[in-house]
Amino acid sequence: MSIFIDESTKVVVQGIGSQGTFHAKRNQDYGTSIVAGTHPKKGGTTWDELGVPVYATVKEAVEEAGANTSMVMVPAPFTKGAILEAYEAGIQTIVAITEGVPVHDMTEVYDTVVRRGGVRLIGPNCPGLISPGKSNVGIIPADITMPGKVGLVSRSGTLTYQIMHELAQAGIGISTCVGIGGDPVIGTQFLDVIQAFAEDPETEAIAFVGEIGGSEEQKAGEWIRDNIPDTPVVGYIAGFEAPEGKQMGHAGAIVKEGGPGGESAAEKKEILESFGISVAMNPSEAAQLMIERLGD
């Protein structure tokens, strides 16, 4: 099994420009079923690189090509509209890769699509997700990993690749890896993914990559302590060296000056360790801790 995507995933790509095409092609080469692209002015044509139809709307992609998942690769000013369009077309899983989407746009999108619509939205500003051997939706390089039993969830794209890579070199594969994104408003939270892993019989251990800022990691940690105390769980919180009050890239990655406690990497590590979770100081150590926990 896997979570959120599998062999039955049929993807429509919203945003068929050069980046969208490059990554959709890689997803397709991996075996992902990409069934269509959309472009408001290119409906009725063929997406040559992928050999699939282009529709003017997502609705047509759902009705005519059977799409059930959308990958959103449109520029930030159009992302809100694209996600809402996919939702209204009946898509059940929406993966928004685009970065730089305004907070107000996502607040409204979250309210409509996730809170009231009950649709699985991943991202925005995320690398997407991969269930090795089954499906890859997004920009995660698939050739660095393989099927296995570790569920991986992360707020950071490249950092996830790092840990997948190090695990793979030790012969450890992944059930599903979900990059949830680092923005202040994202569709799927840490805890949502961890709960889904807990219910997945093929996921035997969980690795998660957090960051400075916010308190999602603590919330997830508390749930792990109370519900799956026997599952091996390893974490890493990026940003031990991040100075207070400075924005470090992601919109969410900031240790707030005078903010509520527990936003720094050191504070998060301490809290998570009190919940029985092994927390590493860097990605290599996280992979190492996971290898040790699985070897027990």
Next chain:
Amino acid sequence: MDLVEFQGKQLFRRNGVPVPAEGTACRTVEEVEAAARGYIETDGASAVMVKAQVKTGGRGKAGGVKYAPSVDDAREHASNILGLDIKGHTVNVVYVEPASDIDEEYYLSVMHDRVNKGELIICSREGGVDIEEVNRTNPDAVVKRTVLPSERENGLPKEIALEVMTQANMPEDVRDEAADLLVQLFAAYLAEDATLAEINPLIKNGEGRIIALDAKVTLDGNAAFRHDGYGEWQIEGIDNDDPLEAEAKSKGIQYVKLDGSVGVLGNGAGLVMATLDVVAQNGGRAANFLDVGGGASADAMAQSLGLVLSDPDVKSVFVNIFGGITRGEEVANGIIEATRRLGDFPQKLVIRLDGTNAEEGRRILEEANLPSVVSKPTMQEAAAEAVRLASA
């Protein structure tokens, strides 16, 4: 993007949030004197306020906000405040405005609610002081109300604003007016793509009117595409960015100056943060945080390297790339392009390249055989080498 007080008041004014009569932003004692003379001698104001314009809290406690009943007082305060350091921010601009008669002080804000994914209204009858202190000592006095998008399709309903004011036990004679101001503040927050709009203090003045005596506004830089005026909020002398940070910002590169000697450049904020951690754990200190972003082109790589190498504190550079959307051959070409453009530079570059098209990237780099470039297969080994080179 944070605004200073007078900019926040401009933004309030154009959105119908009541603020005091417009004042003057000044950079010299003479300008302050002229402004104070105008308000006191010509307009008949009883006094003026001289207020430091810095992007940090605690101005009052640091001596950055003064009441001046005469032109002489205003001049004296200006000479003390201009040049003052408030939590690392030098005061280069002060705002002079006619002093308001204060009858009572309250607190009101609207901010992005990260936990509930909506907007959070905070209101307190006790304002003008540290709101977090009030929150600790008298939590009942601080009313918090989350508003979800589905509750405010045509702006904040007046009933919600009134409910907040009633819960906060605002005086009955101003409750309705304060609720109106909250509706306007909320509209301003939405219209301007703010993530914070805070008024501390909100006051009842001598005539019993409710006005925003201060304004603290943060705008969402990601929404700049739909606000032509965002660039105008950048003010020289207030946006005290490091010159390299400012240059990076203008090129769309995420760069933060730090105090070590190992230049750090990578793709993705998480990986770059992790790189800082690994450099520190190998006994070094990062000189900067630079995220070239997703899908970095050869040109962006070259510009980013140029930026890091131009920092005299940088003794070595650790280029840490794990390609997803970023492609290895682009990174390699960017490094080659950068070394061509920059000519001779004394620092060595330690490169670690993995992910999308990494093999091609590594091949390109190897064939280019650049004397300033060292390749390492893992993040740990590259960090150790960069630290070694920085301390050599």
